Amino acid sequence: MEQICLTSTARQRSREARRNGKRIGFVPTMGYLHEGHLSLVRTAIRQTDFCVVSVYVNPTQFGQGEDLASYPRDLEKDRCLLEAEGVDILFTPTDDQMYPGMDQTRVFVPKLANGLCGAFRPTHFEGVCRIVAKLFHVVEPDVAYFGQKDYQQAAILRKMAQDLLMPVEICILPTIRDNDGLAMSSRNIYLDPLERQAALSLHQGLQQGKGLVMRGENSPSRIEAAVREVIESNPLVQSVDYVAVVDPDGLQPCFFPLRLPILIAVAAHVGKARLIDNVYVTGDG
């Protein structure tokens, strides 16, 4: 595995690989890797011929008062994990490489980015689109991999890539969970043992909601209320940003009577962590 810090070198490696007839798989991350990231990496390695993983904590996707400074980092461990998986290129650019000069160009996907997390983190998805557009222009992947936990992010990036005719396929893979159901997230490190227990309520609430739908409940507001009740019943959950039943394509609120498939998505604050999770409910269980 080669570690690269320069955009010019990273692009050169991708172009060499493509010239040799290889398909390029790309997993953009902010590092502090967990099994969720690694499942993306393994799929990239299986499905493509040349695997690039980036580790870059992107400042423009953090809002004021958010956890940019304290976001967990452990590049040495990340490097070992990726080396063990057989990754070809670890791309670890500096801020100077990703934001040279007085960067001012904005990329955004208004309708998909307005609701859900976008309503609580108004500049977040603009920062995500901006950095991922840059990374795509450097790495020039054929396929890029994202996790379903960040469903809205993945939907926005897929739409961005389609709309701008970017030559990349966006592949969204299932959320990886701990044995007890907690969705893996680098931010879980913020949780103490009691908070971690409380954080399970997100998954439990979503499972409750999914169960209601499977048993025929067709009122979005009753489903949202039931999910919210499970989560808020836990005193260590400080606040729930949203519980929402939306259509999985446009991410717009669903109306009564529900038509499947739907996505039930939640965001809540537990301790210092803002956690998100979601469940996709089709008609076939």
Next chain:
Amino acid sequence: MEQICLTSTARQRSREARRNGKRIGFVPTMGYLHEGHLSLVRTAIRQTDFCVVSVYVNPTQFGQGEDLASYPRDLEKDRCLLEAEGVDILFTPTDDQMYPGMDQTRVFVPKLANGLCGAFRPTHFEGVCRIVAKLFHVVEPDVAYFGQKDYQQAAILRKMAQDLLMPVEICILPTIRDNDGLAMSSRNIYLDPLERQAALSLHQGLQQGKGLVMRGENSPSRIEAAVREVIESNPLVQSVDYVAVVDPDGLQPCFFPLRLPILIAVAAHVGKARLIDNVYVTGDG
């Protein structure tokens, strides 16, 4: 010369060319080609190995009440001209190819796009960035060529490409003029003979302004007033959108005392045509 309508085929041809070690030169146009376009094409052919020219009248860069429907078109003549120059690919996509689905992704460069033409055509440069980003993702050029007449457009696109780390160099080439000094533009076809005569006042005003600067005038407002006077003295000039002395990089207004280089830029309405022109003034004449 091969004419291509599908984005997938256009990308395939570029990738084949790159695989064969060729550098790709790209000239995006809205067609109705004149010597200005052809000078870009000739430079592309001289400087690169594979020349792609697109002809596409992009609806999103026209505002309400602008001339989208009446914009001049003559694809048969354009094809003959490009064939004669030795262009490799003429890319003529349909709206369906460039805007598939419910396209919603926006790309914009706020500071550079706010002033000059952006103040009078508030959605114009967003439409330009959007279509050029798409075209770049399809054609994947090494160098793209733009004319200096559309100075603000070229500056915005260069900034977009730099900021988003697009692997393309933006090359801005001098304005091509008729013998009498009128900057070539597809929209000159809107002018009747008397209006065409009146349109010369833009170039004359700019030359007057440049002359003042060369003789030591260092007040932007006096220069702007002098340029405006030349233009407005012509009764067939219906209105002047702006006369502005700006710094050529940031396109922000210059203050007294002037420091070179500067750009003097104008936009004015003559008959049915909205015309623009500019002059770049360095210290060395």
